[in-house]
Amino acid sequence: MTTTAPAPAGPRTASMAQALNAALRDAMREDPTVHVLGEDVGALGGVFRITDGLTAEFGPDRCLDTPLAEAGILGTAVGMAMYGLRPVVEMQFDAFAYPALEQLFSHVAKMRNRTAGRLPLPITVRIPYGGGIGGVEHHSDASEAYYASTPGLHVVTPATVADAYGLLRASIASDDPVVFLEPKRMYWGKAEFDPAAPVEPVGRAVLRRTGTSAVLITYGPSLPVCLEAAEVAKAEGWDLAVLDLRTLVPFDDETVCRVVRSLGRAVVVHEAGGFGGTGAEIAARVTERCFHHLAAPVLRVTGFDIPYPPPMLEHHHLPGVDRILDAVARLQWED
Amino acid sequence: MTTTAPAPAGPRTASMAQALNAALRDAMREDPTVHVLGEDVGALGGVFRITDGLTAEFGPDRCLDTPLAEAGILGTAVGMAMYGLRPVVEMQFDAFAYPALEQLFSHVAKMRNRTAGRLPLPITVRIPYGGGIGGVEHHSDASEAYYASTPGLHVVTPATVADAYGLLRASIASDDPVVFLEPKRMYWGKAEFDPAAPVEPVGRAVLRRTGTSAVLITYGPSLPVCLEAAEVAKAEGWDLAVLDLRTLVPFDDETVCRVVRSLGRAVVVHEAGGFGGTGAEIAARVTERCFHHLAAPVLRVTGFDIPYPPPMLEHHHLPGVDRILDAVARLQWED
Amino acid sequence: MTVLDHRHHTAVPGWLPGATAPRTDPSPLLPDSAPVRVLGTPALEKYDPALLRELYRRLVVGRRYNQQATTLTKQGRLAVYPASTGQEACQVAAALVLGERDWLFPSYRDTLAVVSRGVDPLEALTLLRGNAHTGYDPRASRTAPLCTPLGTQGPHAVGLAHAARLSGDPVVALALLGDGGTSEGDFHEALNFAAVLQAPVVFLVQNNGYAISVPLSAQSAAPTLAHKAVGYGMPGRLVDGNDAPAVHGVLTEAVERARSGGGPTLVEALTYRAEAHTNADDATRYRTEAEVAAWREHDPILLMERALRELGVLDDALVREAADEAEALAARMRAEFHADPELDPMSLFAHVYAEPTPQLREQAARLAEELAAEAEVQH
Amino acid sequence: MTVLDHRHHTAVPGWLPGATAPRTDPSPLLPDSAPVRVLGTPALEKYDPALLRELYRRLVVGRRYNQQATTLTKQGRLAVYPASTGQEACQVAAALVLGERDWLFPSYRDTLAVVSRGVDPLEALTLLRGNAHTGYDPRASRTAPLCTPLGTQGPHAVGLAHAARLSGDPVVALALLGDGGTSEGDFHEALNFAAVLQAPVVFLVQNNGYAISVPLSAQSAAPTLAHKAVGYGMPGRLVDGNDAPAVHGVLTEAVERARSGGGPTLVEALTYRAEAHTNADDATRYRTEAEVAAWREHDPILLMERALRELGVLDDALVREAADEAEALAARMRAEFHADPELDPMSLFAHVYAEPTPQLREQAARLAEELAAEAEVQH
Numbered sequence A, B: 001m002t003t004t005a006p007a008p009a010g011p012r013t014a015s016m017a018q019a020l021n022a023a024l025r026d027a028m029r030e031d032p033t034v035h036v037l038g039e040d041v042g043a044l045g046g047v048f049r050i051t052d053g054l055t056a057e058f059g060p061d062r063c064l065d066t067p068l069a070e071a072g073i074l075g076t077a078v079g080m081a082m083y084g085l086r087p088v089v090e091m092q093f094d095a096f097a098y099p100a101l102e103q104l105f106s107h108v109a110k111m112r113n114r115t116a117g118r119l120p121l122p123i124t125v126r127i128p129y130g131g132g133i134g135g136v137e138h139h140s141d142a143s144e145a146y147y148a149s150t151p152g153l154h155v156v157t158p159a160t161v162a163d164a165y166g167l168l169r170a171s172i173a174s175d176d177p178v179v180f181l182e183p184k185r186m187y188w189g190k191a192e193f194d195p196a197a198p199v200e201p202v203g204r205a206v207l208r209r210t211g212t213s214a215v216l217i218t219y220g221p222s223l224p225v226c227l228e229a230a231e232v233a234k235a236e237g238w239d240l241a242v243l244d245l246r247t248l249v250p251f252d253d254e255t256v257c258r259v260v261r262s263l264g265r266a267v268v269v270h271e272a273g274g275f276g277g278t279g280a281e282i283a284a285r286v287t288e289r290c291f292h293h294l295a296a297p298v299l300r301v302t303g304f305d306i307p308y309p310p311p312m313l314e315h316h317h318l319p320g321v322d323r324i325l326d327a328v329a330r331l332q333w334e335d
Numbered sequence C, D: 001m002t003v004l005d006h007r008h009h010t011a012v013p014g015w016l017p018g019a020t021a022p023r024t025d026p027s028p029l030l031p032d033s034a035p036v037r038v039l040g041t042p043a044l045e046k047y048d049p050a051l052l053r054e055l056y057r058r059l060v061v062g063r064r065y066n067q068q069a070t071t072l073t074k075q076g077r078l079a080v081y082p083a084s085t086g087q088e089a090c091q092v093a094a095a096l097v098l099g100e101r102d103w104l105f106p107s108y109r110d111t112l113a114v115v116s117r118g119v120d121p122l123e124a125l126t127l128l129r130g131n132a133h134t135g136y137d138p139r140a141s142r143t144a145p146l147c148t149p150l151g152t153q154g155p156h157a158v159g160l161a162h163a164a165r166l167s168g169d170p171v172v173a174l175a176l177l178g179d180g181g182t183s184e185g186d187f188h189e190a191l192n193f194a195a196v197l198q199a200p201v202v203f204l205v206q207n208n209g210y211a212i213s214v215p216l217s218a219q220s221a222a223p224t225l226a227h228k229a230v231g232y233g234m235p236g237r238l239v240d241g242n243d244a245p246a247v248h249g250v251l252t253e254a255v256e257r258a259r260s261g262g263g264p265t266l267v268e269a270l271t272y273r274a275e276a277h278t279n280a281d282d283a284t285r286y287r288t289e290a291e292v293a294a295w296r297e298h299d300p301i302l303l304m305e306r307a308l309r310e311l312g313v314l315d316d317a318l319v320r321e322a323a324d325e326a327e328a329l330a331a332r333m334r335a336e337f338h339a340d341p342e343l344d345p346m347s348l349f350a351h352v353y354a355e356p357t358p359q360l361r362e363q364a365a366r367l368a369e370e371l372a373a374e375a376e377v378q379h
């Protein structure tokens, strides 16, 4: 894996990994209470190099290589936050955050509430999630539903280089705990971005592509797939809008419902399994709020309800352009 | 707490706690590979007395008081199942199953799949769940969404004394892992039941009350509330059907859709928070499959999206008859 | 003063770790092996009489607190109460060894330690009364919320102590755990992080012989729980947990070591849960009256009284003073807990996030409507 | 034979637990303290020459296996390969000490132990090749799936051993873990359950100095990882993990103790990860060439060759035999892994449950349609 070179100031072309690294570095420069901790975040810079160079610049106390124990890492971060620090925790892979779920569900998500607001926990938990990189089992789970269904957590997931920087900065600045889900297969994709240019705030969905036929509602790793599908759909005579949620909690009902009401047809796309996935919540609430504007049921295009497949079979599991277009075709155009 | 007296054979009046105890005892009598393990399941008989008398009858090897560590308990059960035993694990309360979530998600749910069917894990994980008993924080979580959204697990939850016995027997007999969610506030309610009388199989929803106006779709602790609501609704001129899902995974699309299509109006009721709750999946899939039969959107009546409240406030959180009737009233009868 | 006699203890069923292996002074096995006092306080003379009187006073008040809370529970004024009766020496010593700016990380059974630290019983008991989760201000009282998920407060104590150390702030964190809690993975991870980070934290395991119904022998096969320190490279101490001056002495040593950069210590205090696990528990199902009776001989207040009388430190004035303070506290508790607490249903939404989400605002509005409607009906 | 010299080791940076404390023979601190061999095998003479030859043969074949798997990865034939190069003594000894009916619980790095047990490389490597999760039959081979979530296989080994013991079946379970894995809560819970249940299980911690980039000194402050045994009341053993006969000896003792009802043992084998964590890792970021070079002096095969020559056990015939077997294995691996594996997309639904749910049947039907459509296009 290559080095995530220290980010120059100002507008630049950068990969999402570099943007995340820049966000951490800038946050640590601006706020001495920001501390990074996790496995291999020090000399190695993390297995994805997101923390590259932080220990060199800020020292091992600010960017700490912890012992190998996720509950211990998150539980230690809780104590650090109780003291007044702003910990940013790195979980190495999605499935390796599971040992920390008790700390997350019973303490991180609840501490502010159980202390009547006296003990907020400004903790950001960074989790590389999802598949598409040929990872072996336990390295590709799309685990967002566990977090999104837990009151007390914000759940944020960027799908662009600019959002990677902007949303991570906002998450670290938040006084509430944030589960920050990084679409690991997008780490290496590059784009122009300017750290100084503000992004839409946490909690706001953004229309990545306008359209007149129907809207694809998605987030994180599925955004590029949806944009590609929208391109291909033109040939079939469909002009598809693409909406990037960016934040699963809090959910942007206002924007989502505005778009759905105006178009009357929607497909939700994510790579996690469909059953009990976040797509269910999106489809259910959109239907509750926009029922009489819908020409067809809100359909879902998701991964199958199976454990994540081995690398050589994962492409059969992940929602692709064809499955999205099939769903669009089922939006009862004849009506 | 009182003793769960050994169950006599044949038809009887019993509490759900007694029926569950009888199911364990009968399973252990019939199958020497059935082993119970957990915290305080021995001499104490479990904090809810569900395992009362099992160590006395079968000895400590068959009903084992373990050290206090839930990941260790479930992980040990995995190894026992690998050897050929049929472990039944008791988690003491819903939130205390969280330390075992990594074992559950990464091993229990996946083992059959990751070994191409060569290493099935016939493990039943019993979890008393939900509120309504005045429990202090961490003792009343409705955590079913975490399990229902995890492929590889069956998720079963009884709402009657007969089902408590029948579904637990079926779950223990299953060659797949089952998360068996026990509505703890129903433990002490008594009813007539006959262990010899078979119940509908796992995976089948049952209509507890027929009706002509709309259907309340529910499960576990919310069934009595829905039945009461249906009674009260008569006064308002609504004849409500009540459907008890009994099993969240696998989901009984057939029965649910048949009922919804015939009535055109449905409300899903559960006490877990609404956002990302199982009600979202139910509403989404019913809408996908029955869209043109729906006179109104499928509505949800759930707990709030908050950490479980302290005992003196929990009744404000739990869905009650009024909230259910309000939702029924919003089913656009004027249409 | 009275000495714990192990031959006697081995006679107590269900108490020992491993039917065969009797507990012995593990000093030689413990690192940094200053002799581990398990046989009671050697030279009470070396203790400041003022401290001994203070410990006595707090023990007496603490016992009364436990009795009153238990009574309030019987009267339905508390939802549930896990009494620390019999463990008062650990509870008051834990409170007394901490400085103003130090932090305490209690479990659900440690409300006496919280009250002994100065938190009002009305605030310390909201969790068990059922009107609120945490009733006191953790920052102001430097006391973490009562922890129910076992072992999980261990890493919190480590993180706070570590953060303080990084800031050059001489704060020590003291985490209270039970014997059962030592089996949880979080206990292991907390001790390992503490040792690796050399965090100024002290872990006090109150080994009261049981985790609800499970005896120590089914919880651990270690010679003592203090031996667990060895595997983390930190000092371990075993102390008679019913000997208040001994507990105070061992904890003071550990706190001072932590404050002076010497890193964490694991202390095992041998004590006994004199009451059932909680009022909801039926202890007769899993332990004998003989065992309970044997431990009455080792009651922390009994031991303290005997010792102080021998030393001539205990005069009638002190006895009366302590008794009066205890009664005053009990009276205040009766008065305060018999009044119904103020409850605000809308508080359910107030602190889920810094700002309620749009979804929570909708839900709060719905509840507000319901409450208004109910109020209507009342008129 | 060559002896590990600790003054030399202390000169090796990043390797020791705690910058200051050099590792010394911890025998006096370990319970059941038979001398813990950390300084190499004392009396090789007492070993059966046939065993020594067998160990040598397996070491040579094992090294070649690691080299070939690494090459296949460079050629894109494996998705990823965590080499056990430098740890072959632990890998082959672990395989050799187990009886037919015993169970092995390997981690992702232990495919050599799995192959050395008799599983075909083609089946042992499916996880890392990417064509399937577990390629072998765990029941038939008495080998659990390669475990990736660290420490989680510990409780599995305990449960299986416990179940076998209850059935009067003389099975022993051997769990392979890394130094980093000892920090996980599951490691703690596994050892505690094993000791309390007196389960016939052996925990072998291959301490190769690193958890990816994190040196042992940042992982634990314990004098040795073997010391962790003390806190569970089980014997701990520290052994030169590059000394194959020594590892074999210590494991054999532990397996026999377990089989004869003596309960679990924790064995720490001091070894070194000669390669990067995996082919995807860049070890130059966190360790020096000097350190790697120092450890080449202690290469398990080097040590074994020297020792056997001294004993006169190593003749040219054995050297040739081992080399031929190694080459034959490598040739077979090249042939087998250069062919593309058979893949069945529909297998994704076959084993999620004993019977596919109605939902999975629907989803399988949809995929089948897609595949049929694609097939159409191909024609």
Ligand SMILES: Cc1ncc(C[n+]2csc(CCOP(=O)(O)OP(=O)(O)O)c2C)c(N)n1
Residues within 6 Å of the ligand: B039, B068, B092, B096, B099, C109, C148, C149, C150, C177, C178, C179, C180, C181, C182, C208, C210, C211, C212, C273, C277
């Ligand atoms: C993670 C977790 N599992 C289970 C429980 C349920 N529980 C509450 S108290 C208790 C026993 C605790 O024993 P111990 O740690 O010795 O503390 P003690 O009650 O003796 O003070 C158990 C099992 C819990 N609170 N948390």
Ligand SMILES: Cc1ncc(C[n+]2csc(CCOP(=O)(O)OP(=O)(O)O)c2C)c(N)n1
Residues within 6 Å of the ligand: A039, A068, A092, A096, A099, D109, D148, D149, D150, D177, D178, D179, D180, D181, D182, D208, D210, D211, D212, D273, D277
């Ligand atoms: C629970 C968990 N957390 C994190 C990881 C990611 N990870 C894979 S290997 C590794 C290092 C393991 O080190 P060690 O236990 O010493 O074994 P070694 O790789 O040295 O053989 C880590 C952190 C994991 N696999 N599981």
Ligand SMILES: [Mg+2]
Residues within 6 Å of the ligand: C178, C179, C180, C206, C207, C208, C209, C210, C211, C212
């Ligand atoms: Mg206890």
Ligand SMILES: [Mg+2]
Residues within 6 Å of the ligand: D178, D179, D180, D206, D207, D208, D209, D210, D211, D212
């Ligand atoms: Mg290692």
